[in-house]
Amino acid sequence: MEQNPPSIDTRLPYRIGCPQLPALPLETEFFSYKDVNFPTWRAHCDSIQDILRKYKICACARPAYRFHRETSAEKHPTWLILPDIDQTENGIDVWRQAAKDIWKQQQDLNLSVEILDLRAYQGLTTKPILSSEAELLAVWDNVMFRIATTVIKRGHDLKTLDLVHRERRGADTSIATVAITAKDADSNQRWYITIEALYEFLPPSLRVEIRYGSSVVATGPSETNSSYNVISLAHYSTNVSMGSSCGRIGLRHSGSLGGVIRLKGMEETFTLTNHHVMCIEDTELHSHGEQSDTKYITLKDKIAKLQTIMAASPSDEDHETFIKTLKSEQKTLLEDKTQQVYLRGQDHPHIKRLEENIQRRNDDILFANDFDRRFGWVVASSGTRSTPLPEVEYPNISIQKSNEGFMAQWVLDWSLIRVADNRKFLAAGYQPGHSYPISAQQYQSISRYKHYNVAKCGRTSGWTEGIISAARCLLTDSRPTDRPEMYPAVLDWDTGPGFGYTGLGVGYTVLPRDKETPFLEAGDSGSFVLLDRHTDEGAGDKMSDREKSIVGLGFGHNPAYNISYMMSMETVVKDIEEITEQKVEQPSYAGDAPDTKEHLAKD
Numbered sequence: 001m002e003q004n005p006p007s008i009d010t011r012l013p014y015r016i017g018c019p020q021l022p023a024l025p026l027e028t029e030f031f032s033y034k035d036v037n038f039p040t041w042r043a044h045c046d047s048i049q050d051i052l053r054k055y056k057i058c059a060c061a062r063p064a065y066r067f068h069r070e071t072s073a074e075k076h077p078t079w080l081i082l083p084d085i086d087q088t089e090n091g092i093d094v095w096r097q098a099a100k101d102i103w104k105q106q107q108d109l110n111l112s113v114e115i116l117d118l119r120a121y122q123g124l125t126t127k128p129i130l131s132s133e134a135e136l137l138a139v140w141d142n143v144m145f146r147i148a149t150t151v152i153k154r155g156h157d158l159k160t161l162d163l164v165h166r167e168r169r170g171a172d173t174s175i176a177t178v179a180i181t182a183k184d185a186d187s188n189q190r191w192y193i194t195i196e197a198l199y200e201f202l203p204p205s206l207r208v209e210i211r212y213g214s215s216v217v218a219t220g221p222s223e224t225n226s227s228y229n230v231i232s233l234a235h236y237s238t239n240v241s242m243g244s245s246c247g248r249i250g251l252r253h254s255g256s257l258g259g260v261i262r263l264k265g266m267e268e269t270f271t272l273t274n275h276h277v278m279c280i281e282d283t284e285l286h287s288h289g290e291q292s293d294t295k296y297i298t299l300k301d302k303i304a305k306l307q308t309i310m311a312a313s314p315s316d317e318d319h320e321t322f323i324k325t326l327k328s329e330q331k332t333l334l335e336d337k338t339q340q341v342y343l344r345g346q347d348h349p350h351i352k353r354l355e356e357n358i359q360r361r362n363d364d365i366l367f368a369n370d371f372d373r374r375f376g377w378v379v380a381s382s383g384t385r386s387t388p389l390p391e392v393e394y395p396n397i398s399i400q401k402s403n404e405g406f407m408a409q410w411v412l413d414w415s416l417i418r419v420a421d422n423r424k425f426l427a428a429g430y431q432p433g434h435s436y437p438i439s440a441q442q443y444q445s446i447s448r449y450k451h452y453n454v455a456k457c458g459r460t461s462g463w464t465e466g467i468i469s470a471a472r473c474l475l476t477d478s479r480p481t482d483r484p485e486m487y488p489a490v491l492d493w494d495t496g497p498g499f500g501y502t503g504l505g506v507g508y509t510v511l512p513r514d515k516e517t518p519f520l521e522a523g524d525s526g527s528f529v530l531l532d533r534h535t536d537e538g539a540g541d542k543m544s545d546r547e548k549s550i551v552g553l554g555f556g557h558n559p560a561y562n563i564s565y566m567m568s569m570e571t572v573v574k575d576i577e578e579i580t581e582q583k584v585e586q587p588s589y590a591g592d593a594p595d596t597k598e599h600l601a602k603d
Contacts, residue, residue: 008096009188011195011210014085014117014168016092018099021114022066022076023185023212025560029075031063038063038077044106048079051105055098059083059118063111068212078112085117119168126561127165127174128469128511131450131595136163136176139203140471147178147198148474148504154194157183159213160558160565162509163471166209176206181213181560216475216556216565230460230523231318233364236371240313241426242440243457243527246375246417247315248278254315256459258528258553259440260425261416261576262586269419272572273526274555275381278309278415295383299580309378311417318459319373323365330361375423380416380580386505387412387575410571411475411505413555415526416580440530441586443550443569444593446508448472453596454510455532456554458524465532466519466564467596468552469509473565475556476504508552510564520557520564527554529566531593550587 009017015024031041041063048061059082065075079102085091095115102113129136140163151158160181167174178198185191191210198208231245244257255277261270279297297304314322337354344350386409419425427439446452452468510529512519520527529552552566573584 008099010092010096011188011191012120013092013207014120016095016099016115018103018113020188021078021112022068023210025068025211026066027069027072028080029065029067030080031065035063038109038111041109041111044109047105048102051098051101052081054101055088055094057081057083057088057094057098057115059115061102066112066114070214076112077110078114079106081113081115082118082121083115084119117168122169123516125167125169125174125515126179126511126563127167127515128451128467128509129163129165129176129471131470133470134449136205137449137470139206143202143206144472144474145504146201147180150197151180151182151194152476154190154197156187156190156194158476159183160216160476160563161474162469162558162561162563163473164469164509164511164561164563166207166561178202178206178208179561179563180208180210181558182210183212183214185210185212211560213558213560216558231314231322233368235314235318236368236373238422239424239426240375243459243462245314245318245459245523246273246277246311246526247313247317249310249312249316249374252317252320253277254317254459254523255525256457256523256527256554257313257417257425258526259550260427260586261584263580264583264585266582269425270379271376271417271419271425272528272553273311273415273417274413274553275383275415276413276555277525278311278378278417279381279383295385296579297378297381297383299379299582304377304379307377309381311375311377312373313375313423314373319368323368326361326365326368330358330365333358333361372422374420376417376419378415379418380576382412382414382575382579385412386410387571409505411507411555411565411567412571412575413567414553414572414576416576438546438548440528440548440550441588442547442590443573443587444531444590445570446551446568446593451596452551452593453513453532454529454551455548456519456524456527456529458520458527458554460521460523461518464517464519465513466510466529467513468529468566469511471509473507473509473563474504475507475565507555507565507567510552510554510566512562512564515562518557518559518562518564520554522557524557525555528552528569529554549590549593551593 007019009015009020012024015021031038033042035041045061052059052061061079061081064078064080066078066080067075085095088094099113099115129140144161144163148158148161151161158180160179162179164177164179165174166177166179195208195210202208235245240257242257242259245254246257247254255273258272261272263270303309312319333354337351337358340348340350340354388409427441446468449470451470453465454468455463455465457463510519528550530548531551532548550569552569553572554564554566556565557563558565569587573587573589577584
């Protein structure tokens with residue numbers, strides 16, 4: 001019996017679904033020739049293609065499972081159709097009717113129908129807001145907190161809120177977009193109502209895009225077994241430098257070391273990473289018999305004096321993967337030797353070379369396992385806290401606090417590590433394209449209304465270049481609920497009455513200059529974000545470029561939009577001084593960061 005077509009998914013201007021579809025981004029796993037769950041799918045191909053030809057849609061329909069990467073067990077069987085919307089007359093209206101007809105034609109299979117613009121399937125490009133877009137920035141100031149409160153009061157699980165430009169690959173124009181990441185983005189009907197409510201007060205020039213995401217991830221277990229490429233035997237050295245692998249001893253997750261920190265009047269060397277890299281739960285901050293209402297570690301706390309939270313470099317995760325890789329290579333060489341002895345005899349010269357390689361792997365394994373990876377211990381840490389915004393920068397904060405029930409504050413997520421006496425933190429490193437060492441011994445203030453060209457050196461992705469957007473972002477608790485012990489919250493507020501949130505964290509949005517590569521990846525948490533004067537002034541061995549200014553501390557990445565997040569270094573330094581009651585002597589303050597040239601940010 002023929003059923004009435006279900007509701008059509010029209011949330012995005014480049015995608016039609018029948019019935020409602022899970023929110024992007026999605027992974028794709030195409031059906032095999034004889035899929036066990038849908039063995040008759042091929043019988044429908046010709047009739048579906050006839051429908052596409054009828055509507056002059058130039059694309060093929062392929063059955064596939066569509067799913068979110070972290071919930072791969074929930075796979076949605078779907079007819080996936082990828083035309084170019086610009087080559088379809090009447091575009092989205094034609095797609096809507098075609099999706100209905102295809103759904104009716106294959107009701108016995110009960111597959112969803114998804115018609116998605118090919119260039120959107122390949123990935124939309126996210127671009128920053130520039131300093132020159134003053135009118136757009138003024139609009140964002142007026143609506144940013146209102147958007148967040150509207151979304152959260154309606155019960156949505158908001159994770160991030162950004163203002164960016166979005167464009168299809170190869171397109172000439174981009175669209176100013178309110179980019180929302182939410183864990184409940186698949187709740188289609190509820191979001192339809194919320195989106196309508198947002199458009200009631202948003203200007204017509206802004207588009208709203210909802211994408212799925214459960215967390216801001218830039219630490220924790222790596223998504224790929226790439227640690228052998230991340231570290232080498234050279235990392236088993238008493239010397240460490242900016243971007244080196246670090247982690248808490250006994251835990252299998254990794255972050256990055258920032259740079260050298262020195263406190264006035266203290267001879268010890270310190271370095272910086274994120275709190276969520278080193279301190280898994282707030283509850284442990286006051287273990288060992290300490291009683292306190294605070295959610296941070298100070299120099300005077302017993303947990304710091306007893307060296308309870310020990311840091312390793314390389315991290316346990318990277319070390320284990322490195323050893324596993326070496327053993328795998330050694331096993332392959334042994335198997336090759338056995339085969340070559342059989343074919344060529346024990347005395348063949350090739351056998352001796354294989355034996356030397358096998359012994360070399362064995363020596364490397366012994367050296368790495370015997371190396372003392374203990375790097376230092378946590379002596380102060382921010383906890384999962386936030387710090388008030390200056391009212392001179394956000395004059396509407398007091399209004400938002402009284403009318404909406406929110407208190408917006410700067411994100412804090414830092415951890416100060418005392419470097420052990422048997423290890424040394426090098427003040428300089430080498431950036432690709434430079435023939436001289438780069439150091440970072442000063443920091444500068446950045447304006448809320450300006451964009452900046454920046455670079456960072458991290459444990460996973462090494463040196464990457466990016467642009468700090470002129471528009472700030474809002475973040476909420478970023479801890480995935482499936483593995484909270486491995487992904488601590490970036491922010492952690494007590495649940496209050498009403499709709500369950502009492503605050504929002506304000507951070508800085510960073511977009512990659514290479515639009516295909518994230519600025520921060522998993523394992524890059526704790527990287528110093530450096531002002532990239534080299535990009536502004538051009539290549540060359542310039543003395544002025546040998547000293548990079550620190551402008552931020554990276555802590556997260558949002559794969560839904562390929563956005564990374566950081567705190568300003570000025571905010572971090574001020575909080576370190578408040579928590580430790582010590583003056584930060586290095587990095588030294590070097591005033592306001594200079595403006596970035598406009599044309600370079602548009603490249």
